[in-house]
Amino acid sequence: MTGTVYLVGAGPGAVDLLTLRAARLLAEADVVLHDALVGPEVLALAAKAKLYNVGKRANRPSVDQRLICKLLVRVALRHKVVVRLKGGDPNLFGRASEEIAACRDAGIPLVSVPGISAGFAAASALGVSLTARGVSRSVTFVTPSSARGRVERDMHWADAAAAAETAVIYMGALHAERVTEALIARGVAASRPVVLLESVSADSEHIVRGSLNDLPDLARQLGDGPAIMIIGEAVAEARAALTERDAA
Amino acid sequence: MTGTVYLVGAGPGAVDLLTLRAARLLAEADVVLHDALVGPEVLALAAKAKLYNVGKRANRPSVDQRLICKLLVRVALRHKVVVRLKGGDPNLFGRASEEIAACRDAGIPLVSVPGISAGFAAASALGVSLTARGVSRSVTFVTPSSARGRVERDMHWADAAAAAETAVIYMGALHAERVTEALIARGVAASRPVVLLESVSADSEHIVRGSLNDLPDLARQLGDGPAIMIIGEAVAEARAALTERDAA
Secondary structure, eight states: OOOEEEEEEOBSSOGGGSBHHHHHHHHHOSEEEEOTTSOHHHHTTOTTOEEEEOOOOTTOHHHHHHHHHHHHHHHHTTOSEEEEEESBOTTSSSOHHHHHHHHHHTTOOEEEEOOOOHHHHHHHHHTOOSSBTTTBSEEEEEOOBOTTSSBOSSTHHHHHHHHSSEEEEESOGGGHHHHHHHHHHTTOOTTOEEEEEESTTSTTOEEEEEEGGGHHHHHHTOOSSOEEEEESGGGHHHHHHHHHHHHO | OOOEEEEEEOBSSOGGGSBHHHHHHHHHOSEEEEOTTSOHHHHTTOTTOEEEEOOOOTTOHHHHHHHHHHHHHHHHTTOSEEEEEESBOTTSSSOHHHHHHHHHHTTOOEEEEOOOOHHHHHHHHHTOOSOBTTTBSEEEEEOOBOTTSSBOSSTHHHHHHHHSSEEEEESOGGGHHHHHHHHHHTTOOTTOEEEEEESTTSTTOEEEEEEGGGHHHHHHTOOSSOEEEEESGGGHHHHHHHHHHHHO
16 A cells, blocks of 8 residues: 655744645644654644654755655555655755655655745744835745755855845855855845844744844844845835834 | 734635634634635635625726725724735735735734745645755746736846746736746746646646747636746656646
8 A cells, every 4th residue: 555645834833824734634644754843733733643853964964865765755655644744835945856756756646735935924924025016026035055054156046036126045044144245246235124034933933134234243143943034125114113013 | 992904815725725823813803805816615714704805806906905905994993803815925926015004004903924825836736846956946936017917117027037947927927928038038048847827726727838938828728817837947847747647
């Protein structure tokens, strides 16, 4: 009996930002393979499943990814409902393609279920639209981080981020200096508003804000939770709104 | 008594792609103001709410938007839980900023709840990652459509789409010829893979695929449901997978 692998987005962190479909699949799951960042409240929905934490350790991604693919295929050959649970949306910076290919090569059906990516939870937390008439009609999601956690030598990510009116940068806080340099070198104004959000939607959510020029200093104010950065005039109002909130 | 406005993403169409939070808020809602594209199954979750369809009619956006803002403020001054329900995510091409500003100006608290945007539902439907090591580390969401449904004279959207490895184009099917011309003029290969999805995640989902060069022909194969286009090598595998599916 070959099962089905459900590649499911766990959303940004808060358990009630899962989709109804994701919650149902977790309840039905026989086995769940999850990333390190998926929290206990979300995993508690998988009441009858055997859980595997397959979160990657730093600097060992390529070895681990092969092991994850092998484990995924192995459990899917023995169990009916296998959920592969990834933070955010599985198809945005989720390194899903290797696992999709592994299932395809093994003849295992795979069904993907979208999730709320951190960038959208960030916009909601800030109370701003990523797009706005006359302000932004393009939003780019990029990461400057390579598979091994270093900054990419290929600077295509910077070209794409500089060309967009709103740039949402994933896994970039450790490379904040490089991000600032690269964007300013491509003509982005040093005064462009930026907001950094750590652990968005979780109780420990932490937001700092300023201008592109301040990005490295702002990044140093964050802890070690997952962080996202938004750069663009679209977040200018977030700064004002947060200032009001902080003053209240 | 002033209520709270919840600016809620309804997701791409399928009712179980709502978040748990969105479903709970709909169940609690006293009033729901929804767009024309939100389906009856989703609205059925708002069991006790008075429903207002505030979907815009073509070519009358600016008048209608002012009326929507007025209505939103009026109901929030009289009801406790007011849900403003928008297709997809409210903060991506949802024209949310006017409504956020109207609530702020009237002193009405507004809480935003993210939703699954069509681009993510599309990636899941195709079974592909929008990003992949060595293929794409940037995803850009753009629309070539102005507030009045015409093509924007400002071509910034085309610059941003051409700079990204994966471009996800909203409300672009009617302007397919212009999109193709603009991207090819900016150096995008005419052979770059494209996929068009109409009514993604709904029973009437319809997918066509080809190359950038074919985009205008492909767009003519669609009906009048909402359509999204994805352009980039990231969807090359979707073409192969769909071909296998169609052959089966």
